Amino acid sequence: MDWSQVFATRMGRMKASEIRELLKLLDQPDIISFAGGIPDPALFPADAFARAFADAMRPGEAGVALQYSVSEGYKPLREWIAARMAGLGVPCGVDNILITSGSQQALDYLGKLMLSPGDTALVTSPTYLGALGAFNAYEPRYARLDPMRNAEPAALAAEAADAGSAIKFAYLSADFANPTGETLSRAGREALLDRAAALDIAVIEDAAYQELRYDGTPVPPILALDVARSGGIENTRTIYCGSFSKTLAPGLRVGWVCAAREVIGRLVLMKQAADLHSATLNQIATNHVARAEFDAHVARIKAVYAGRRDRMLAALSREMPAGVEFTRPEGGMFVWLTLDPAIDAAELLARAVRDERVAFVPGGAFFADGSGRNTLRLSFSCASDAQIDEGIARLGRLLRQS
Template sequence: MSLKENFARRAERMRASEIRELLKLLDQPDIISFAGGIPDPALFPTDAFAAAMSNAVSGDAGALQYSSSEGYAPLREWLAQHMTELGVPADADNIFITSGSQQALDYLGKLYLSAQDTALVTWPTYLGALGAFNAYEARFDQLNLTGNRGADDYVAGAEAAGGAVKFAYLSADFSNPTGETVDREGRLKLIEECDQMDCALIEDGAYQALRYDGEAVPPIQALEVAQKGNLEECRTIYCGSFSKTLSPGLRVGWVCARRDVIQKLVLIKQAGDLHSATLNQMAVYQVAENLFERHIPKLQKTYAARRDAMLAALARDMPAGVEWTRPEGGMFVWLTLPKGLDGKDLLAHAVEAHRVAFVPGGAFFADGSGSNTIRLSFSLPPEDVINEGVARLGAAMRDCIGRS
């Protein structure tokens, strides 16, 4: 008997994450890895979490009990205030706690997408979003923030495919994978187009707090609230996370949105995992309440130095014809390789011959293009390791260019 013969049709669309596979290389001590967007564990507020966990367990039996699907009330209230400070006046009823922002993307795909519906995403975009939306048999179309394509083109393409445009998704600040930021004009343009299409707008704010220089741009949701006067009138759904700021392992994220969206997400969670881990939420609340504002500058200082080291090393060691982004924050630099140089081929040679790893860029494109791009993460290795790793990468590139 073969059970796979009874798999749902959507199972055929499921693919292993290239990043998760590459992370296994971290177990090999001689490899310098720029692959995962992994926070430096040395920066985790470990002592604060140890105290918070102890306080939660000893002070409240509810820490080990079932809890509400919406999330731990004090954490939701703290997040409502946090969103208000970002320019989105909200209350606890506008906040929904998820098991990381990845779960939020999965739930939003489940909420909005029917087979053949269109999700608008940037080319490239976050690999995890593609995986989450793909499971619901979505069709992807390229969200073009600067070119001539607009709402009418997106709608026509969706209708020709037998569905509708259900949402646009993007990370507007220091995006994964490119590190680029959408300016105010681009954000306003996107709000206008989503109004025209009458679709949702999913804003992934995972890296929003990690700005190192340049002028901050308000979240898309804040710009829309300023236009329309009230969050309940807005179509933007903001997905946030503590994974890049406090701890990825506790898996605590959130959604900020109008109440009718939150209510539907709560129903999905009740049918899924009931609620996110109560103990984790309580601990995150205590740590966020006590030190979030003091902790962020420490992250910014450390990661900014590593970004600067990577950009300087790239300028020194990259062969002619390689181009890269210069992010104002986040964890990533995006490289475009000389024509004819394939990121997957380069990775195989770089790992085998030079013991350096990264993520080939094609995985971030919904149509499988982008073969001559790669993503580098600077968040985990210290500056001296970054210098050595980029030098190794440059040598690997020269090897591959010499063969072509």
């Protein structure tokens, strides 16, 4: 069987993730790895989930928890999310909420909803690698979104038209973005909405890290600013992707989309056709834990992550040679380094693992246009103080030799 002749054209765009292949190599005890981007499992609300599962599996309840359920998602959880969105400045109802299997699935569905082959997606540079992976399946072209520099909408539209393409959406993570850790200012968000309105395109707001603010002043979600200017969620163009992966636990795969009903209705049809619904029990348990202790739990983990961020920034200030720039994130899990333009971070990683037993993610994979080879991402989410001090010292030694 020659499989290549039955594969769809999209498969040419679906490559093995550089990060994933790398991570497989780093599971060695003497390597200090800042490469992962996962929450610390020691911080999961395991007791609360254990109680929630036991509660959902009681006689008389288990038949519901183990049975098929509706594609929209478990209504009490959607109600809790709708109330939380209202608290973020987004008054909405349950019909504005779809439960997805993590926000990664939301990105896949939104690519599927809007992208025909050759359509244009606007993405920041760098952007979340997993968003490019999800969108690539729908064979788009990418153009660069730079919310802080006022590229003219007319120029963007003309460039797309020259390529025989239509711009469908702008995608970005506005708070403590993966990979840079940076947050878009309120002015930047307003400018983005202006530009999206001029182009009449959608905005996908990836809010995966939004709850993890450690200091600084919270900026309203783009969707909240959109509601404020448009008069209500049904008039908005912003599609908000939320997740419990970074606040409660990622392994249950529970996230959500909040948007106008016209969008949610289409996504419900898509979900029904693609996997029927997210796992029933996981939604019931997440609802239970969220209602019992979401705020208290998030406050606890923020205190821990904030301490690790501080430790890493202090170590970087101490250890990095001149010419290395790094971001100072107000939340999230990542610090982003920009090295001398002559340094290739992928080559640096090979040396880092071989000579210094320290690991990070080279930044190039986060750029849709192949640039950014002199950048790298560090995660502080799972590192102890001692690992941070020693690992950043190792990285500094390596960079001073480069």
